Amino acid sequence: MCELCGDANHQVPVSRRSVLLAGLGLGAGVLVGCNQIPTLEPDVPATLELQAVAAPSIAGTSAWNARPSSSPVVLTGAKPDKIIVHHTNDQNTTDYSQTRAYTLARNIQNFHMDSNGWIDSGQHFTISRGGFILEARHRSLETLNSQANMVSGAHCPGQNDIAIGIENEGTYMTTLPPQAQYDQLVTFCAFICQQYGIASDRIYGHRDFIATDCPGDMLYAKLGQLRRDVATKLGTGNTIxxxxxxxxxxxxxxxxxxxxxxxxxxxxxxxxxxxxxxxxxxxxxxxxxxxxxxxxxxxxxxxxxxxxxxxxxxxxxxxxxxxxxxxxxxxxxxxxxxxxxxxxxxxxxxxxxxxxxxxxxxxxxxxxxxxxx
Ligand SMILES: [Zn+2]
CATH class of the missing domain: 1.10.101.10 (PGBD-like superfamily/PGBD)
Structure with missing residues (x-):
């Protein structure tokens, strides 16, 4: 007899039953029509089903020919608890190419090392106006993939050991990022949240922590939408x-x-x-x-x-x-x-x-x- 609905004519396999109940978070009484047992996507444990966001393409530091850091980057030994969104305050170029994205990454690294005296790029990642995602500080990608560690950055005082910093190419005081760049920001934030278990409402703007225009009035005003879009991508935007x-x-x-x-x-x-x-x-x-x-x-x-x-x-x-x-x-x-x-x-x-x-x-x-x- 089915343990879920009491129908004598069918049984729910134990493995399927546990997956169903765990995956849906439902009590047995909520499942209707057990003789048409729905299957989940695919038939794997509920924890794996939360891996809804595929890894976006991210160009590592070697791809854009980064300089070595002037001294080894430092790992914090722990996960970040938030994401901080920046704009680069650069011109809003209409060169959306990968070449431009790689040049941007090198320019930022040179500026941060040669003018600011930092050991490497300050931020962890960069997104170009063309929507290319790039690793900025060495080992940021490796630690993101590890899901358990992060690199100490230099993008926001007080937050560098607990927040992933993303620089978005452009200046967003009076205009919004191009759609391709915003879409990549959504996908990448969702992936970071998924990797580290960060809630989508823990995406902030630089100005939330220090007196700065960054990430621009327009992009800052868009952060609520960004959090909602990330939640939707993660599947946490609605109760299942x-x-x-x-x-x-x-x-x-x-x-x-x-x-x-x-x-x-x-x-x-x-x-x-x-x-x-x-x-x-x-x-x-x-x-x-x-x-x-x-x-x-x-x-x-x-x-x-x-x-x-x-x-x-x-x-x-x-x-x-x-x-x-x-x-x-x-x-x-x-x-x-x-x-x-x-x-x-x-x-x-x-x-x-x-x-x-x-x-x-x-x-x-x-x-x-x-x-x-
Ligand atoms: Zn900033």
Whole structure:
């Protein structure tokens, strides 16, 4: 007998059960429909599932031909407890190339060593306006990967042994960073938070600790959004109360078709044929990479949460087709035409009522999760 729901006709494997309960943080009574046990992404321990953010590409000091430090850098022997965001106060160049990024890294190191008299670059990392992430002070990357140690920096008095410093190329008093640079800042902060177990609300601006314009009025004002974006990337931005059913190769059926429609709605070239083949898998991997997720081609909860879009009356297109096709597969008399009119809205409301959701006719994440369960 199932220990979760008492159904005599099925059993929950012990390994799966523990993973489910640990991963979802749910009591047994919350799991419904145990005869359709949802699987997680992929079937691994919950602690590993928190590794949602793939390592971004980071150019080490050797890549940009750094000078050796004038004396060995010092390791603190402990993890940092925060991230501090800086701007370099440089011109806002429109040279977004890797060459420019490497030149920038060398210029900063030369200035910090030759003018400031420091042993090496002061900050741990740099992000160029083109979105290139570079190790600045030697061993910053090695210690980030160790998840247990950091290099003592020289970027913010009082914080150098407890805060990772990121210099963002440019001056952000009256303008925001280019999108590519901001996106990389989000991804990289999320990765650092993940590596060291730092909460996303512990991302600060230089001016939080000392009288300075840094990181600029505009970028400083954006830090709230940065913390929220990092939380979303880490999967801590929302409580995971939704149960998502993992979909992967070689699954077939309506759930696969939903994935395909949603990918199409995002501009990916994929056929909504309900067959999860290699083509769909490759598109899923591209999508995951674009969202900073592990590109494993498996649509689990993090991928679902990133994939779904809210649709409601007046919407058109493939995301609407996904909703209509799901409703049709569930017996609703609906035409899959991609136009979200009154008829579709009424059927969505009816579906929501049947699942105990608020019948507002808006297909948000909770409704998507039920539609694909
Ligand atoms: Zn600063």
């Amino acid at each position: 109360s939704r149960v998502w059913v993992t979909t992967k190769k070689p699954d077939t059926g309506e759930r696969v078709r939903t994935v395909q429609y949603l990918l199409k709605s995002r501009g990916y070239a994929v056929t909504a044929d309900g067959v999860f083949g290699t083509g769909t898998e490759n598109v899923v991997k591209s999508f995951q990479t674009s969202k900073g997720l592990t590109a494993d081609g498996i649509v689990g909860r993090y991928s679902w949460e990133s994939l779904v879009v809210n649709v409601q009356s007046g919407a058109n297109g493939d995301a609407v087709r996904a909703v209509q096709s799901q409703l049709k597969a569930r017996g609703y008399a609906i035409t899959v035409d991609g136009a979200f009119g009154t008829g579709t809205a009424n059927m969505v409301k009816s579906f929501q009522t049947s699942k105990g959701l608020t019948a507002d006719g808006i297909v948000g994440p909770d409704t998507w999760a039920k539609l694909t369960s």
